[in-house]
Amino acid sequence: MAHTLTPHHPVPALPPEGLIAVIAPAGPAPLDTDKAIQWMRARGHELRIFPGVYEKDNYLAGSDEVRLNDLHAAFADPEVKAIICLRGGYGTPRLLDRIDFDLLRRNPKPFIGYSDITALHLAISRYAGFVTFHGPLLNADLLGNKEPPTVTSFFSLLHGQLKAGSTLDHPAAYPLTTVEPGIAHGRLLGGNLSIIAATMGTPYQIDADGVILFIEDVNEPLYRIDRLLTQLRLAGTLHKLRGVLVGDVAGVDVEALNRLLKQTFEPLRIPVLSGWRSGHCDPNLTLPMGALVTLDAGEKRLVLEQDVVVSR
Structure with a gap:
């Protein structure tokens, strides 16, 4: 928890x-x-x-x-x-x-x-x-x-308008997809999938324990996304996660991407929500890295569980 x-x-x-x-x-x-x-x-x-x-x-x-x-x-x-x-x-x-x-x-x-x-x-x-x-x-x-x-x-x-307990807004014009339902509490961390993979084996690799992983990428065909996710799986990183939030993977067919995500994460029995408009996309929504959040993939919601900024 x-x-x-x-x-x-x-x-x-x-x-x-x-x-x-x-x-x-x-x-x-x-x-x-x-x-x-x-x-x-x-x-x-x-x-x-x-x-x-x-x-x-x-x-x-x-x-x-x-x-x-x-x-x-x-x-x-x-x-x-x-x-x-x-x-x-x-x-x-x-x-x-x-x-x-x-x-x-x-x-x-x-x-x-x-x-x-x-x-x-x-x-x-x-x-x-x-x-x-x-x-x-x-x-x-x-x-x-x-x-x-x-x-x-x-x-x-x-500016601190979103406090602990706030749900992060996501524009209705961009529907989200529940790849795997469920609710997870954890620290939101991640970003560009290629960079996450490139830091594996270094002192700067992602500390995945208790993490809700956020990933996005651009100019990577589906087979490379598969290869990057497979690298994280073989490194033992994916097994430590509590959930996954998938941002924009620009240039990849959405249905094909979601099939790959299901293949990758279904055995782990963790919630996965796809289609969040963050990354190399328009709009590009801001996410707080390192913050405690709740991901409800079934209800397609991301809720802050801590204040991410404090008044000076």
Whole structure:
């Protein structure tokens, strides 16, 4: 049951006029700085854009040193009240063994991103122990004019409008599928399936005990999704789970995906809910990584069992 798990610490809520840092721990992307500042200012927040955002080192946004320094500096800056990543791509795993987790633990704050940023969600969960947010990237999502639930979900969680006991909204226009019915209590953790698999066998692999696994991916055909799930099964990870929430698996036929999910998880007798609009999709809903939740796959509901942010 959920009470046997030690809750991850909530982070200080983003205040109504809190300063938001922008960092690029993974790949590069051109940023329309004026557009970004105006977009965020219209919603009451100023931006502090860290140097690596404007750099490009082949497929990386700046050198490892630049990207690591920006990550550390954004957490250490007392004026910064939340950190959002510019984009995913690749590069975040290269930083993991150089991160000062003591620094992060001393300066918890909302940290937001997805895709390659999954590596940081897993590492922070394991070594800093506070809630992070699988949510929109600045460039592709917030500045990409994604559907309104993307922004509503983002700010409602960060501003603390959703408390313990709240059901996370899911737009009715995107029906969910019960792959395996049941109710599970556990810690929501995961993200991009390829990154979860890539960290297996490292000190940063997912700690799956008591976890409700969230997975999403993009540009991976069905057989590769099968291979990634099989890797987690053979590694003994899936047998530790309490439930599974499947986000968007972009480019894969939904019925074929659900058949694969049933084959994979039915023997484990755990609830599985598929079709949650989080990941490389529109809208892209924010999820609190490391938070205690209840997944009711039959009723197609996800309920917070802890506050994920606290008033400053």
